[in-house]
Amino acid sequence: MGNMLTAEQLFLIDLAATFAPYLIVTLSLNLEYGYGGVPNFGKTIAVAGGAFLVGFLPGRLLAQLLGIEATNYIGNNAQIITRVNGILQTDILLALLILILSLILAMAAGAGLGLIAACPAIRLRAEYLAITFLAIGEVILVTGYNYPELVGGTLGVSIPDTFTWAGELRFPAVTVFMLSIAVIVFLYVQKLTNSPLGRLLRAVRDNEDAALALGKDVTRIRMKTIMLSSALAALGGALYAFYAGSVIATAYHRVGWTFWPWVMVILGGAANNTGVVLGTFYPRARFRCPPEVTFLKLKNLS
Template sequence: MIPEAWITWIMDVLVYFAVYLIVVVSLNLQYGYTGIPNFGLALSVAGGAYVAGSLAGRIAMWYYGIGEGLDFIRDNSFITSMLNERLAHDPVGGIILFLALIGISSVINAGLGFIASYPAIRLRADYLIMTLIAMAEAIRVIGINYYPLVGGTFWVHVPDYFAWTGDMRRIVITGLIFGIALIMFFIVQIFATSPLGRLIRAIRENEVSAECLGKDVTK
């Protein structure tokens, strides 16, 4: 029989693998298929982490109407414990909160992506690289030093939206994250074989040749 500690370790590795698979797939779409280096990807990754850390508990507090008069950062441990007690008996609420957090994070990250793409059409490659690195570093510095966001260097606990799964929690979370990673992977693969994907690869290989074949490389 496999020791429980080994199973826990394997699942933790799978979670990290799935998370980095999502990041790598995104980077491969931008650099592998288009040939455009994007050092600003760290901006989106950090943005998603800070949004999740900042809003996960606050959204749950609003949803359940608890924590009135309490400060989410200062009383974080107490608030998180109360939320987890509610979530342990409310699967519907946990799923709703999870989907809401994903939606809000997607919108905010889309905004960060738009901000990061704004200088892309105005700067040369070397200046663009420096600008994107600076933007990614800026959000890291803000996240660490702006205490009301996620507690600064002390960080915060986030409620367990899947507390209702009980002993199956680790398996459910591992499967969910891995499933999302696989969905993202197949979406990128479908895009790569689409007409637009083939056009992007043609532009990457030789922009002049693609334009000579009647392709609109500007758009």
């Protein structure tokens, strides 16, 4: 790939690829907080949940389907994944099937984790709800770090490369796919927030007592919002894992996947999906740029 793409092109591809999952996670937070008024300081719950599922399931499933011995999956992870990738390199259909199945299951896992996290805390006041989500997020992280059978504990785990069939164009192919998913999520959230449900969320956010007086089940509305946004956040975590090619629990910490999405929502403006896109791009671009790269240089590359 180095002969086909310049360093500048590789940089832009990497920037776009890491921008996409963050945009999905930030849009999910904007849906929760910007429109629903739910202060979720535990976005890492769903993000890590989606990534952990990708680290746990696809490799084991493919090994089982392909007849590869995987009794000690974590201990022999490198050898197993090497054999799996060798087969996926010539079987595009199987690779894409596993990719789509993993993303769907990651979203389901994210929604389930959102439900589990919200059940004991949904009736709490905003500040206590935020603290509860933050604490549960730490529990998820510690579990992944200290239970090796999940995602390899302190060493992490390699996952199947579902784009290995693209050869030297692997990274551009992954980036196009991730950006396409991010665009679909943006359009979905935009349509959702402009629908009657979006207006209902804003009504609950602005005046909960009035919504209750009109017979709206505020608790149920918030629960559904948390589950939906958690499913989207898990999708972002799963995409990031597939791009990285491995999963380690410490990569899904609260600073990267809770506090930074909050900064991005605040920069872009709560309840403003278009603003969130810009609010997500600026920090990611500044973070990914090496010190010698300026935005003026980036502009000259185009």
